[in-house]
Every structure is written in structure tokens, then in C-alpha cells.
Amino acid sequence: MSVNLTLVGQSLAEKLAGDSSDQCIQDNGAFCFNWIAENFSDRYVTPTLEHLYLVGFSVILGFLLAMGMAVLSHRQRWLVPPFIGVTGVLYTIPSVAFFFLLLPITGRGVDTALIALTAYNLQIIYRNIVAGLNNVPVGPKDAGRGMGMTARQMLWKVEFPLAVPEIVAGLRIATVSTVAIATLADFAGGGGLGSLIITGSNITFKTNILVVTVLAVGMAVIFDILFLLAQRRLTRWQTAGESRGGSKRFGAAMARSRAA
């Protein structure tokens, strides 16, 4: 993939030298619309999809691992500090260094990038799950226990559902920051939007930088909105109380939010 991109870089250089008809390119303008329209589908679609893959895969994997760790440490409370410690250390390794540290072990490629990105997500997601579980009010827990719920029923039917706001908040932060960090994944040979910047002369080409930036920021914003919607939907019980005081008001509020 990166070889390909290098070729694209070369062809761009030729283009810059040869095609003098486009004054915008000649001047290295920040927004050369014609050039974008001509080159978008060839240059940007594949790296964008790669980027989506890096983010999606590492967030989902990080979430599953963090959930596993949370279930374990919920039963065995002593595991919480070591889990937070280990994921914290992973989180503090500078990303580029992390990629290079992994290269001798896992080699160049998407896998290496995914391992590093997933490791970063663990800390954020795990911490939020633990905080969410800790914040579950004592009343429902005591009532659940008193009604004969097993520890497992309590965890899956009471504690996790009530921790959803914090868990989703963790996923939002993890996803948005992964969109940013994944632009460095190409150092490990992982491709993504970063490959469009760190290769060849692209880094000095302003229009290119702008397009990559807009794509990355747009992706982060879209993910954020999707999570926000998911959170609203999953925690309707939480916002329901705001409309207390009669079905009429409740209905009106619903209608307003739909219209908005």
C-alpha cells in the first residue's frame, strides 16, 4: 500500500512540475478545488476506508477486552489497580515509539498498528466501565440482591445497564482520539489517512493537508454524533425524568425533540 502511495506521490510531483495550467497547484494553494475534484476518488477513498477500519477494529477490540477485564475485576476487586496500572503505562508510551517498539515483534503492517491502537483504547474504555459500575446507586443494588438476584444477574441486568452513560462516554473519547492517533499508523505500515501526509512531498502540499484534515475531523465528528445518538437511545430512562409531570408535557417534549 505504502509503495503505491509513494508512486502517487511521485506522480503528483510530476504533475506539479509538468501541468502548469493549474495556477492554484503552481502556487501551492490551500484549496485547489479542481485538483480535489479530479483526484479525490483515486487518492483519498482507500486511505479513508483503511482509517475507518483501523478505528473501528481497535475500538471494538478494545471495548471487548476492557469489558472482559471489567467483568473479571468486578468479581476480584484487587485486580482493578493492576489493570488500571498496566493500561495506564501502555497509554503513556508515545504512539510513534509504540509502533517502532512493536515492529521487531509483529513486523510492518496493519496488525502492528491495530495492536498499538487497541492498547491505547483499553485505558480509556476500561477506566470508564469501572467508573460507571462504581457509580451505580446503592439502592437498586441492595434491592436486587434482596430480591434474590445472583451476582451475574446483578451485573448484566442492573449494573451494566446503569453504567451505560459512562461506558458510552468512554467509547466516544476513545473513538475520537483513535481517529487522531491512527493518522500515525502508517509509521507501522498500517496505512490510513496518515499515509497521505507522511509520504514524500505530500506534507508540503497544502491542499492535500487540508483534505486529509477535513476527512479526519469529519470522521471524528460523525463518530461522536453517532455515539451521542446511541447514548440517547440507550438511556431514555435517564432523560425521561426531565419531563415528569404529565403525559401532555412528556408528549410535547418528545415532539419538540423530534422536530429538532
Added chain:
Amino acid sequence: MAGEAESNGAEALPVTYRDTTKRYPGSDNPAVDSLSLDVAAGEICVLVGPSGCGKTTAMRMVNRMVEITDGDILVGDRSVRDRTPFELRREIGYVIQQIGLFPHRTIGENIATVPRMLGWDQSRTTQRVDELISVIGLDPELRDRYPAQLSGGQQQRVGVARALAANPGVMLMDEPFGAVDPINRERLQNEFLRLQAEVKKTILFVTHDIDEAIKMGDRIAVLREGGKLAQYATPAELLMAPANSFVEDFVGADRALKRLALMRVSDVDLWEAPLAFVGQSTGEVRAKLEGAEVPHALLVDSDRKPLGWLSETDLRKDLVPEVPDSSPHPILDGSDVMRDALSDLLQAESQYAPVVDGHGRITGVLSIEIVQEFLSSDEATEDEHSASERPLGV
């Protein structure tokens, strides 16, 4: 309740503490010390005492939320120690001060919690939920709302309904009305007593409020620091004959007044009212007044319903007038609680009040003097025992 029979509901079961002791590790003194109590099936036993007296611990050992250190507790004739905690808890209703409704589940889902764990089928669960929503007097529309959309009082009712869902034989209630404001608390207490008169569960009820204990309890266990039982008695016995100075202090200096809460107006000997009828000659009425306990004549209609008190001016006429000088209010009902009757008298700044039966007919007169005599008498014991049933439907 109509659906009771088909819900395969458990019969109310007696609960027996046998030298039950709880000692927490690292603590020298037991939290509950060799407690022995018999709670009869279908009765409300209130565990009351100052904070740190072990009343909640004592209650929570029944469903093994707290493990017994020594001794035993029987629910029915089975030791709770022989039961698995989850199975045991699903057969015992549980209501707590924080209510503890699941905020992410609708009212209907909350009530269905235990039936679902017990594997009831959908239609039976739905039917039971609907039944309970009507039993607690909740608008059926609220069934699909979330707890946050309900008022505190409504949430508390749902908490009780949830505990009743699988029709347990025993209910544990830990300060169930503790978080509700005083006005709503009074209403919820009365509602609950009405409900209990229907469902007749065996209830262990924890409170720190002696007034609530007197109102709710068929029997009251007063616990003192260190989890020792100070007295176990009916509310009337507790007020009349505190076993020791601790109970006396805890019950309070106003226990004579509290006894009034246990009595109805019809439980005391009322005075006979000198009655007057419209058109009667005032001479006859004056003759009646001589030597009567009540120094005023009460005008009644042909159904003997009170119309008002006759004044001196009224009696100066030849015939008893149709409209008396002063109103008969307050008119008390025989089923009124004495405490409320006294407060009505005091509020109206009146010495006497006519007492009527269920049809509004005069049965006698209650005077402040009667109340005073009652409060100062110690030998009213028999009266009180017969009146020790709680004032239902206050």
C-alpha cells in the same frame, strides 16, 4: 385480591428468632445479641430502637443478606440456614428506604422482577403486574413509564408492589417510608395498613420512629444498643407498662398521649347528652338539664341527628326553636381515633362534642374531662387491650 388464589401465593408464614446472634469480625460486641422473637403469621412486627441497636441487622438475617453467627431463624418451620440465599430471597418480599427501583426499567418491568426470576410465563406475569398496579392505586398508564417520571410517593408504592409481586409469605421492610415527606408518609402508612388488612403478610418492619412503630405494629420489639431486646409487646402494653427505664425513655414522656392514638371514641364511656327536639317545651328541657353531666341541651332532629347546642337565650323562649344559637360542631364519629377527636375539640375551643354512629345519629357526648380522666387513669388496662387493634383507615 381476586387473583390471589391463582398466583399460587404462599400462605403467610411465622418467623421465629432463636437466640439469634450476629457478631461482625473485628468487633467485640455483638450487633444482635441472642435475640428470641416469635412473629405470628400475618402480623406486623416492628423492630424499633435508636441507631446502632441492630434492628436492620436483625431484619436482614431473615433473608440472609446478613449471615447469622449463632442461633437460628425459622421462616415457617424451615431454618433459613438450610436454604440457598437466592431461593430464600425470592420468597421474601423486600422493601427498603431508598426504594431501589431499577431506573432503567419501566414500572411494569420493575414489578415483574421476581416473577421473571421465578420463570413465570408472560401472561401470568402481565396479569399479576396489572393486578398490583390497581391494588396500589396507580394509574395503569404509568405502567410503561420509568421510575424517574413518578413522584416519590408513587415510587414507594411501586416498591411495595414489586415486593408483593410473587406473593411472598413474609415481607421485610426497612424504613420503607423514611424518605417520604411527613404528609405523604401518613397517607402511605394508612394505605399500607389497608393493603395489609387484605393481603395479611407476615411483616418485619424496621423503623427508628416510635410513633410509626405504634401505628404500624401488631407487636413491637424495642431493641437497645448492642442488639439486646428491651421489650416485645403490643403497642398498648408498651405504652402502658414499659418493661424498664430504657423503654420508658424511648417511648417518650408523651406516652399517655400516644395511647390516644390506639383508641377510638366509641371505646370510652361517653356522657349522655340532654336531648331537645324542635317544638318541645323548654320547661321539659330545663328539667332534663338538672343533674345532667353535660350542662347544655343538644337539639336533634327527628332522626336524632345533632342540629346544634341550645343557649340560655334559646331556652328563655317557650318552645325549643328550629334554629339553635350555636352549631353542633365538631361532630365526632364513634370510629374516630381519640387523638384526632381531642385535637378537634381543642381546635374548636369546645368543651363538648356530640358523638354520632355510622348513620349520623347521636350516641353520646365526648368531653375534655373524659379525655383527662382517661389520661390520668392507670387502670384503663382492659379497655386498651380490647382497643389495641390498630386504627385502620384513619
